[in-house]
Amino acid sequence: MPIKNKVSLTIDGKPVTVPEGTLIVNAAKLIGVDIPVFCYHPKMEPVGMCRQCLVEVGRPVIDRATGNPVLEEDGSLKIQFGAKLETACSTPVSEGMVVVGTSAKAVAGRKEILEFLLTSHPLDCPICDKGGECPLQNLTMRHGPGESRFNYAEKMHLAKKFPLGELIYLDRERCIQCGRCVRFQSLIADDPVISFTDRGRSLQIFSHSEPGFDSYFSGNTTDICPVGALTTVDFRFEARPWELCTTASICAHCPVGCNLAINLRREARSNGEVVIKRIMPRQNESVNEIWICDKGRFGYHYTQSKNRLTQPLVRREGELVAIGWDEVLSYVAENFKDAGQNLLTLASGRLSNEDLFNLSELTSGLGGKSALYTDMAGGDLVTQLGVGKGTNLSDLGKGTVILVVASDLHEEAPIWWLRVKQAAERGATLIVTNPRYTKLERYASQVIRYNYGSEASTILAMINTLSAKQNFPKAPKIAQGGEAIKSAAETITSAENLIVFYGSEGIGLEASQALAQACANLLMVTNHVRKVNNGLIPVWPRANDQGAWEIGFRPLPNLKEALQQYEALYIAAADPAGDDPSLADVIRNAGFVVVQDLFLTETAKLADVVLPAQAFTEREGTFTSGERRVQRFYPGVVRNEYKPDYAITAGISKLAELNVEAVPFRIFNHLEAKVPTFAGINYRMLAQVTEQWPIVDRGGLYYGGTLYANAQGLGVQLSLPSQIPSLTWPEVPGVYLSEGQLLAVPVTILYDRGQTVIPSELLYLRIPSAHIALNPENARFLNLTDGTKVQFTLDGITVKVRLHVNDQVPIGVAIVPRSLGVSLRSPTPIEIKTIESG
C-alpha cells in the first residue's frame, strides 16, 4: 500500500495528524470529536446528502506570488473561513486546516438541518424499536428545538409497516432518506435489490426483487439505518434496547467465525426465562468487519426450539424414557469402560475445541478411537499450510492472488464472499475455478470451468504447466492444462501473495482429500507458504471443523464399515442416520449407542442413551475458524436441564476414573499443553482487544450503526509448524458413468433443511424444498419439465423429489443440494425416471 503523507490540522481546537485524504469527520472521530452524520457511514464513500455534518472550515491563506502561507501579526497562520458551512463527511483534511463545529454558526447549521429532518419525522420514539439506540433521537435530545415551528396538523403520514421482504420491514414515516441501506446493498453486498423511487418528500425506499429484499446480507441494513425505519421481523416490537443484556458470541453456522453480540432479555411471556431477542454483529475487522449474514442473524432459533431435548433418555423395553443425569452418566461410563478399545467416538465440527478435546481424552483414555464426522477433508494440510499468522482479508489488494476452487462462497460462507469481493475491488487478482457459475465470478479476473470430478486434476495441471519451463516438480498421470490454466498458473506463480480457498462443491471425502493435497502442493511449489496473507483456507461445512483437525480428529474413510466394527458408539453433534439412511441399520445393530445432541435426531431415535447438550448460546467455549483463528464465545442463556458437551464428557470420564477437566479454561490449558499448534494461547489472550477502525462505539451518535464494538476478544490465530510438509501427489478418484446415467453431485446452499436452520421459522420462505436440478438439455432429453416429480435410486434407497430445470447446471450432471432431504455424500451415477402416475 502506498504510504500517504500526513496532514496536521485542528478540530475544535484539538490538534490531529492523519493521512492525506482522510475525511474531516473521521479525523474528528479519532480524537473523540463527534460530528453527527446520517448519510455518511465509515464503510462507504460519502454522498453528502443529509447535510447534518456541517462545520466551519478555515484554510491557511496562501500568498499567490510566493506560494507561502500568509502570517498574522502575531506570527500565526492567517486562516480564511469559507462563506458557507461545509460537509465534514465529504471534505478531506488539508494541512493547517481549522475545523470548527462548536461556533454559533456551525451549531446553528446543525440545529437547522435537524429541525428540517424533524418536520417529516413522526417522533414516535416511545413505540419505536430504535428508541434508546437511535442517533436521531440522541441528537434531538442534544440539539433539538423544544418546540416545533412546523405547525401543521398533517405531518407526514405514510405506511408504518411496509414489508421490503418478509424479513425486513420499512416504516416509511421514520425514514430520513439517508440512503445508507440502498448504498450498502448496491456497493457492499452487490445485491442492488432496494432503491429510491419518486422524488422530493415522496422519495421512498422499495424493493424490486422476488422474494422481496432478496439478499443474504439484508439484516445489516437495519444496523446501519440511523433511525427506526428498517427493522427485522425478528426484533420488531419485541423488546426495548435498554432492557437487553448482551453476551459476546461466535456464529456457529460456518467456518468464518463471525463475531456476534447476543441480546437477551428475561421476560414474563417466556415464563420468566432469559431468551434471545436478537443477534447483532460484533466488530472484528479481521473476521467479519461489522457485518454478518442473515443466516447468522436469523438462524439462531434452533437454540430456543420447542423440540430441544430437555432431559437424558435411556432405552427401556424398546422405548426411550427419561432418566436422571447421575444415573445416565454412570450407565454410560460402565458401558464405555466395558467397550474399552471397542469404543468409537464420532463427533462433528459443530462442537467447540473444549468439547472435542474432552471427547478425545475420554476416548483415548479408554483405548477407543475418535473420528470426525465430515464429508470434507484436508484439515491436516491446513494445520501445516493454513494462512500465516496476521493474515487479514481486509489487507489483500494489488499483488495478491486469491484462488477459489470448488466452492460457491456466496452460499457456503457469505462473509468470506463479501471480503474476497472487496479484496478483488481493491485490486487483488481473483481466480474462480468451479464447474458451474457462482456469484463470485462477477469480480474474477479469470474463471476456469472444469467438469465435476476434475477439481484436483485442474490444480495439478497448473503445477504441471509451471514445471514445463521451470525446475518444478510434476504431478504424475496429469495432463498439462490448456491456455486458461496456463495463464492462471503464471499469474499465481508471479503473485506476491497467494490465498487458496477450497470447498466441497460437488465432491465427497475422498476427492476432497485429493483437492486439498493438490492445493497444498500448488502453494508449496510456488512458495506461498508460512507467510502472512498466504496459505490455504478450507471452506468447512461447520464452524469448528478446523479445530477438530487440529486436535487430531480425522474422518473415517469408510464410515459404514467402521460403525459395524465397534461395540460402543458415542455420537456427538452428528446425525449419520439422518444424513444417510443407509447407515441407520448399522447404528441400530450396534451394541451400545450414545447420542449427544440438541434434538432427537434420526440417529438419536436409534440410540440406547440420548444426552441433551447445550447450544453455543448457553455455554462458553472456543471455535477455530477456517483462517485458524481461535475465538471465545460466552454463555448467554442459562439452562440447567442440559449440560455443555465438555461437561457431559467430563462427567462420564470421571465415572470411568479418568482425569478430564470440566471447566472450559482448564480444558483449554490442557489442550494448549497437548496440541502443539495451540502452544502459548490461553483464555485471557483470547479475550484481548485492540482499537479497531472504524470506531463503532454505541455512544451517543452510533458511528457505524447499532452493532456492537468488540470488548470481549479478537481471537488469536494459530501459528504454523516450522516444517513444511514434503510434496505428496494425490490419487485423483474417478467416477464412471454408464449410458443413460447422470452424475449426481452434492452442493452446499446457505439455507438448507439442516437441524440448525429449519427451526428458524422466519426463514421458511427462503428454504427450498427437496429437489434436484438438471440442465434444460438433459431435462428435454428425459422428457421432463421444471417441477415434475422424479425418482432415482441412491445406495439402494429410492428417492422421490421435484426436478428443477436450470441452465447453470452443466450438462450430464444432477445437482443435489446438501441437507435438503436427499442424502448424497459423494458424486454418484444415477438414473432419473418420472414417477408413474397412479
Add this chain to the structure above:
Amino acid sequence: MAEHILLRHRAIPGLDQIDTYRQNEGLIALKKAVTSMDPNDVTNEVKASGLRGRGGAGFPTGMKWSFIDGNNWPHFVVANADESEPGTFKDREIMEGNPYQFLEGVAICAYAVKANDAYIYLRGEFWPIARKLDQCIAEMEKAGYLGDKLFKTNISIRLHTHLGAGAYICGEESAMLDSLEGKLGQPRLRPPFPPAVGVYSKPTIVNNVETLTNVPMIINRGAAWYKTIGTEKSPGPKIFSLSGCVNRPGNYELPLGTTFRELIMDHGRGILGGHKIKAIMAAGASSSLIVATDEALNTPMDYESVPQLGAQLGSASVIVIDDSVSIPWLINKTIHFFKHESCGKCTPCREGTYWMMHLTEHIASGEASMAEVQLLHDVASQIKGKCLCALGEFSIEAPLSGIERFSADFESVTNKSNA
C-alpha cells in the same frame, strides 16, 4: 436589427434542411476543425472568443473544455437540452428552427475534447424534437459529417439523443449524468466535476444547447469577430426569453449587455394593459426579484451587471411582473414549483421547500400573520448555503428577495387581526 447568429432560421427559411444549411455557412466549421485544426486549437479559439456558458452559470466555455482529463478514456460530450427553467424556451426554438447549427456545435465540441460519442439529453416533453434531431443526425451521417473516418481522417464522432422522464433536477448537470446512466436523477457530490468524472465515470463536457450553437460561427468567422458582439467580459449574442406581463413575449436574440429597458419596452413593446412594471425576474423561477426602478431598467443584461442588482442573469429568461401582481401570490407559485421538483436527496431542499409551500399558501390566502412571513424568511434563510446542488439554493431567491424588497405586499395580505 442586427444579424441573427443563433436564430438564423428566422431570416433563412428551410434552415432545418441540410442542403439549405450547407448553402448558408453550414457544416464548414466542422470540416475546417476536423481537417485543418488541432483539437487544442479549436478549444483555444473558443477560449479566445470569450464564449460563456448559456445554461445559467456563465462559466467560460473554452476553459471548461481545457479541463478535460486527458489521462482517462474515453471522453464524452453531453448537450444539456433539458430546458426546464420556468420562463426559458430558447433551446427549443434553436433545435426546432436551426438544428444543424446546434448539432454541428456538438460535433465540434466532441472533436475539440477528443470524444467519439456525444449525447443530447432532452427533457421528455421534447420527444418530437428528439425525433427531428435523430433525422438530422441521420442526414449528417449520410452526408459524411458524422460517423467514422470523418473527411477521410481517423476521427469518429457519433451523436445520440436521449429523452429524460420529466424532472427539473435533470437539468442540473450531475443529476443529468446519473439520469443518462439510467439511474434516478439526483445530483452528485462535487468535486469531482464532470470534466474529470462525468457520465459512466469518464471525463465529460456538459454544455447547454445555446452555448454549443455559438461554436460553429466562432470557428467560421473567428474569435475576433465574435468579440465584436456584446460586452468585453460577456461577449456574443444571447437569446432572451421574455415572458410575463409584456405585450410581445418571445425569444429575442440580442447582444449581451442590452438593457432591460430595451428588451422589455422596445422589443417587448411595453407592459400589458397599460400597467406599471413592478419587478423583473431575470433567470426564471430561480431569480431574485429585481425592483423595476429606472436604474434597474437601465442596467445592461450581462454576467457582471445583473449581480449588482442583487440578482443573476442565469439563462436570461426574463419574466416581467407588473403592478397587478401580488408578490405573495408570485412566490407561492415559485415555491410550488420548487417543492414539486425537489429531488429529495438533500434535507434542506426536500424538507424546506415543503415547509415553505405551507407558509406561502397560507400567506397568499391572506390569512397569515406577519409572524408567518418572518418564519418564511427564517426557513428560507435556513436553507441558504446548505443544499447539495444549486437548484435547492435557487428555491429561496424569490421568497427572500420578495419579503425583503416588497414588504408592503406582505403587509397588505397578512391578517391584521393576527398581527
